[in-house]
Amino acid sequence: MAPKKVVANSEQTENPQAKSGGDTKSERVIAVSAAEGYTGSALLELLASDQFKDGYAKLVGLTFGEPKEDTKAILEETGVETMMVDKVDENKLKELGVDTLCLIPPASKEKMELVKHVLELGKKAKSVQNMVLVSSAGADYAERDKQPRLREFIDLEVLAMQPKSDPSTGDTGHSPCIVRAGFYMENLLLYSKQAQGEGQLPIPIDPDHKFAPVALGDVALLLATILVSKGPHGLGDEVRGQLIVCTGPQLVAGPELAEAASQALGTKLEFSSVTEAQAKKILGSEGEELDDDSLVRDGKTNYVASPPAFKMVTGQDLTLPTDWFQSYQDSFKRKKRRTTK
Known part of the structure; x- marks a missing residue:
C-alpha cells in the first residue's frame, strides 16, 4: 500500500543534529x-x-x-x-x-x-x-x-x-x-473514509496481532x-x-491503535478486523499487494527495532501513534451526519 505524504513536525525541522556541512x-x-x-x-x-x-x-x-x-x-x-x-x-x-x-x-x-x-x-x-x-x-x-x-x-x-x-x-x-x-502509519489513511463515516478502523489483521508502524x-x-x-x-x-x-517506537495491536487514535482525536474510533478480501474491496487498486498485512497475521512483526539507532543518527525520537493521529486528525475525525429539521 502506498503511504501518503507527511510533513516533518516542528521539532524535526528545528533539529540541529540533522544538519550537515557546517558553514x-x-x-x-x-x-x-x-x-x-x-x-x-x-x-x-x-x-x-x-x-x-x-x-x-x-x-x-x-x-x-x-x-x-x-x-x-x-x-x-x-x-x-x-x-x-x-x-x-x-x-x-x-x-x-x-x-x-x-x-x-x-x-x-x-x-x-x-x-x-x-x-x-x-x-x-x-x-x-x-x-x-x-x-x-x-x-x-x-x-x-x-x-x-x-x-x-x-x-x-x-x-x-x-x-x-x-x-x-x-x-x-x-x-x-x-x-x-517498517509498515507506514500513512497506510492507515487509505481507511480514512471508514473512519470518518463509520467510526471504524478496518485492518486485515486479528485483534491480537501486533506490529510497530x-x-x-x-x-x-x-x-x-x-x-x-x-x-x-x-x-x-x-x-x-x-x-x-x-520501525515505529511502539508495538501495538489493532484495538490499541484505535485507542491511540481515539485519544488523539477526542472521539471514539473502533478497530474492525477484516479479511484480506474485504480489505482489497475497500482499497480497490491500492490493495493489490497486502504482503505487509500478511506478515502481521503470521506473527512475524512482533518486534520494535531502531529507537536507539534512530536517535543516534537523527537526534530525534520516533513519532508515537497518538502524535501521528493528532497530526492527521482531519482525515480521521468522524463526520457528523446532517439531519433535516
Missing part, C-alpha cells in the same frame, strides 16, 4: 528515486528544506513514471529537477555529477527490473560512491510463495551490496547503507540525515555499511 555548502550531488512516489517526494521535500539544503550542492529526482497529482505538486513546490530514468544513462549521471544515490524501489510489480536498471547505470558511471537503498522491514521473514513482493527486497539488497566488492564498478557502491522501513516523516528524516552525512570514505562512519531497521 560551507557541500559539493555532494544527490539523486533520489522513485521521486514520483510518496516516500521519494517526501524525502526530496525534506532535503530541499532549510534543515538540509546546505548538505549538498544539487538535488535530482529520478522518476519511473508520471507522478500523481499530490506528489506532482510537492515536486513542483520544491523546485527539484526531475527526469525519467529511461532517459538517463551513465554519461548523464556523470554530467550531473551524481555521487550519492538514494534508491527507493517503485511501488510496482516490475520493481526488480527497474532497480536493476538504475544500479547498472551506477556501476557503468563508476562514480556513484554513496548508495542508500530503501528496503522493507520484515523482508527477511517473508516467504517467496506467500509474500513474494516483500521477499523481493532481499534480492534487491543483494544487488545493492554487490558493487562494494566489485573493483570493476570503480567508486560506485563503495559507501553503502540499507534502511529497512512508523511515520513516513521519520523514515524521510532518517534517510535525509544519512544522505548528507559525511565521513572519510563517503557517508558518515555511523551509517556507512549499516543495515538499519526502522
